[in-house]
Amino acid sequence: MNDDSGRKRTPASYLRYGLLALAAFLVLSLGFALIPRESPAPAAPPFSEQARAAALAETLDLRTASQQLADGSSGARRQLFSHTVTLLTTQARALLLPGGATSGSGAGASSGAGRQLGTPGQSGTTGPTATASSGAAPSGTATLPALVAALSKSGKARLANAERADGGMARLLAAVGTAQLLQATTLAQAAGTQPPALQAPAATQRNAATACSVATPSGSSTGSQDGAQSGSGGQPAQTADPAGNATLAAALSRVVRTEVETVYGYQVALTRLDGSAADQAAALLATHETLVGQAETYTRVHCASVPPREPGYTLGTSFLQKPAAGLASLEAGTLPVYGDLVALSDGETRRWAVSSLVAAAQRTMRWGSDPGPVPGIVLDTALLPKLPEPAGSARQTDGGAAAPAS
Template sequence: MNDDSGRKRRPASYLRYALLALAAFLVLSLGFALIPRESPAPATPPFSEQARAAALAETLDLRTVSQQLAVGSSGARRQLFSHTVTLLTTQARALLLPGATAGSAAGQSGTKGPSATASSGAAPSGTATLPALVSALSKSGKARLLHAEKADGGMARLLAAVGTAQLLQATTLAQAAGTPPPALQAPAATQRNAATACSVATPSGSSTGSEDGAQPGNGGQPTPTADPAGSATLAAALDRVVRTEVETVYGYQVALTRLDGSAADQAAALLATHETLVGQAEAYTRVQCASVPPREPGYTLGTSFLQKPAAGLASLEAGTLPVYGDLVALSDGETRRWAVSSLVAAARRTMRWGSDPGPVPGIVLDTALLPELPEPAAPSPSHSDGDAAATSAP
């Protein structure tokens, strides 16, 4: 009887255990379902996006400082600061993401870029000074040029353009302040030649000596090939740089026969500079195993150039800017660094002849297509009249 009763009780015990296990499983499942899952950490933006956001943030800061100085100045200085505000406004609009709305600028500039240049050093509200603005513009411009060496093609070109204009404006403001202008790095010289750069072998005994004056004896190098005119390749960009610089040399040679005094001295010095640039551009072309374009015997210059050679040289120098801008976008490494420094130097030469390289040298920009910046926030009643004036855009 005892054995029979024990066997009858076991199924009931198993059933209770099963029910308890099921209840525990349900409780645990419900608990896990109610616990919110941790959201994954946001992905780190690419370097180009970080550099763009840092450039936008610093440009907006510099714009605010320039507005403060414009409000507190008069005469020629007010005009100079107002020009700075206009330049920085155009740059900020160019740095906004495509399709951005007016209210999104603050959010876009909130993402800090590379830590080395997270702050432009612009003065806080109410303490703006001309020397501080010169220093901040110089620092921001140099940071943009450094980032342009590493960013993706199109963004590299924009960063180089913004940095170039900011450095030039810092130089202009430094002259007004009576302080030393920011030091600008000279174009880098080529560190390699075709014999060490080209690694694709050709059949034994072949030679790539060309009628453009390339050094003979480059056996084992690939046969240079030319890109179609206007194609977006590094070889085509270098081809355009060489042709543009050769034409510029010719223009300087002609202008020297019609200039005198200090203008002739300046033209002679810049002629030597452009002859050096031709040689450097040809060397970088050979580094890329591309053919160096033959030099033309002469070029047609308009009547206006012959009548006003100084203005003609300014136009020639301005014409080199988009060519170097293309090279910045299509190159990398050592060639990119040379292109960036050459863009800065070309913009400086343009200014020396009395022409304005614009807010983004090296880019043909239609400002009508750029997004507008948001209107400045209205000052609170507690702000002083001076603070309210400082936040208003000219």
């Protein structure tokens, strides 16, 4: 076979062409292989982690502002601000990641990320509700009104995020938000300003005749007919008395039992109180009777058995001698019960549990008791991680007093 110039092609020339083509292919292949591919965008953290990071960032900012106010105050006001520092320190430690590390590269990185997640009422925001520092930023001069406003906004943001977060994180966020709102109220009273509005318990949206719903793995619910077949042997789901179990039915049962016992305590205390204390007890007795009915309704909505009411309860001698202190103890005892319900519920039931937790903490304070830095959680602060020490600044103790940097 001849080419265009008339020369005859040999098998060697075909082999040479083949080798040249193979070499060109190898060069191109190596070139493409050496070109680095674009790194895929990192996956967005889960909502609960974003909510935790936002809560930690704002709590650290509030803590810094509170410390500034404590350092510039004396007497009773210094004690009040120092108590705020202690409360926020405990909350920040509870919000730390395992191992005591903050997300990002320290508290500053976490704070910046937290503020970029959105603000209340911002359209199109899909991440956790975060708030601007509202004058409580570490870089500015803190003022009492600004701290009150920032605590209130942060507390409400935490409660909003608690309605969507995963169980355990929802309970922590609800506890942090509740304590921040209550502390904002305390500081507002000291400043002589209007205290922030606290959430009222959400009204039950269903009545006892409403068909019960059973949550499915996808998060949807089925009617009572499906629920009747979901248990073993065709029995309704979660109808047994599940006291002590970590289930929604168990949590609802504990709420009902606790509220019924609280009603009994108020009835006994009313016979031993007088004046304004008796008036307050009478009003709160009516509140707890309403809560019993709401808790029983939510129990039926979730196809669980309503626990029978006991004819009476044993009250200690100290309760009979000091009924006001006894009622404070009863109110404080409702906090972990509502905290459990926040963790084990979702949707409308969780919203009711969150608002009821806030109201229970407020009632606890009305009887002169402190609900603590994380109402609804039994917390051993000795097991919490320590906050990382800021470089080149004064070291803060858990009690809020400044200590020399080491």
